[in-house]
Amino acid sequence: MNWLKMIEDLSFRKLIYGSKCPEKLNYDFNKNGELRHVDTNEPFIFNYSNSRNNNHERYEVLGHLITQYVYEILEQVCKLQKIYIPIDALDSEPKSFIFMSENVLRNCTTLVVLLQDRGVFRAGQWDQKATIHEGLQHGTQIPFITMALQCSWEVIVLNPNDNFLALKTDEKSSCVLTSSHVISKRHNSSPEEHMTYVWDHFISKSTAGKVAFIAHGYGGLVFINLLMQRTAEVMNKVYAVALVDSTHHTMHQTQGNCQVQEWIQRHCRKWISNNKLLDKAVGHSMKTDCPTVSTGTEKRGFAPSSSLQSIFKYLKNELKISTKAHVIRSPIATRSRRVMKKT
Template identity: 55%
Template sequence: MYCCWDLAAEIHGGVIVLNPNDNFVDLKTEKERLSFSTREESLASTQSIPKRGSSSPEEHTSTAMNVAFIAHGYGGLVFVDLLVQRKQEVMNKVYSVAFIDSMHNTQHQTRGDPQIQEWIQKYCREWVSNSKPLDKAVGSLMKVNCPTVSAGTEKYGLAPSCCLHAIFKYLKSMLKAKTTTAFTYSPVATRSSTSKKRDNK
C-alpha cells in the first residue's frame, strides 16, 4: 500500500511531517520510561515541560520554496494562522494546500482580508468526512472557504487515508499549473532578440 513518501516521490517531492500539537513532555510518562521511583513519579504527575527545540504550533509551522501542505484537523487552523502572520512569504512559497476535516475558519482568522480569502479560494481544497463518493462536491454553508469535496468516508479517523491518492493527484496538478505558468511568463533569450539589442545600441 502506498504512503505519503511513495506518492511524493512520484511527483519528485519530499515529505516533512509536522506535529505542532505535540510540544510538551509529560514528566510522569518520561520518568516512568526512565524507571524512576514511585515517589518521584507522583511528584511529577501533573507537570509537563516544553520539548527542546519545539515551539508553539504556530511557530513550529514554517515553509521553504515550492511547498504544498496537507493539513488535517487543527493543522488547518495552524496553517491559516501562518498565512495571516506571514502573508507574502507563504503566498510566494506555498503553491497549494489540501485541508482534511480542517478546524480553520477562513472568515474569522483572516479578519476579512480579501487578498488572503482569494488566495485560499484559488490554491486550497478541503476534503471532509461525508457520505458522498470521493471527490464529489460538498456544499459548505458555515464558512467562506475553498472548494470542498468528500473524503469518501463518514469516519473522521479514516478520512486521511481514504483521500490521500486524490490529494496527491490534486497537488500534482497544482504544481504542474504553477510550473507551466512560470515557464510561460519567463523571458527567453534568442539570437534574434540579442542581435536586435546590439543593433539598437
C-alpha cells in the same frame, strides 16, 4: 515502494519485549499493517481488565510503542532523516524533532509538508486511534510519504504535538501532572510555534520552488495561522494545500484580508468526511473559503487514507498549472530583443 513488504524485517514485537509493558500486551502488526493479537488474531481490545486505570495505562503504553515503531519505519524504510530542533539547542536542553528527506535543502524542486491534527500522536501519524484500530495504512502518514517519494518529491514530516518534556515524579504519587511538572520545548511550545519555526529554518530555506501542504484537522488551522504570519513568503512558495477535515476558520483567522482569502480560494481544497462519493462537491463554498469535496467516507479515522489518491491527483494537477503559469510569465529572449540590446 511496497512499504508493507519492507517493514516485515522491522519487528514490533521486539519493541514490546524491550520495554516495560504489561505482560498481556501480546500484539503485532500483520502483513496488511493491521494490529492483531498474536494468538487469537483479534483486533485490539481496550477493556482488558475490570480496572479502567489499568486499561488506560495499557493503551498509553501501546500508543508509545507504536510511535517508536513509526519512527523506525520513517528512518529505515522511508529513509528520512531525524532533525532535532531548535537547531541551536544545548545538549542539556529539551528538544523536539522533525523528519525530512535528504535533499530538502538542496537539489529540491517540489516539497510536500505533512501537518497532522492536534493530539497525543507524534510525527508520522494522522491519528493514533486509527492506527491502533484501523491499521498503519489508515492511521499513519507512511502511504503519503512513500507516494510523494515515488513522485520524486521531497518530504518534511512535522511534529507539532511534541511540545513539552514531562518531568519524572514519585511513582507512588497519584497526582496528575500540572504545569510545574513539564518543561516547554523552546520554539515548539505549541503547534503554531512549531510550524513557524520549521518554516523559518527549513521550508523557507529549501531550494524547492513549489511547496505543497497536506494538513489534517487542527493542522489546517495551523497552516492558515502560518499564512497570516508569513503571508508574502507562503504565497510565493506554496502552490497547493490539501485540507482534510480541517478545523480552520477563514473569516475569523484572515481578519478580513481579501488578498489572503482570494489566495485560499485559489490554492486550497478541502476534503471533509461525508457519505457522498469521493471528490463529490459538498455544500456551497463561500468566496472566502475554498472548494470542498467529500472524502468518500463518514468515518473520520479513514478520512486521510480515503482521500490519498484524490489528494495526490490534485497536487499533481496544481503543480502542472503552476509550472505552466510560471513559464508563461517568464520573459522570452527573442532574437530581435538580443539584437536591440547590443545596439
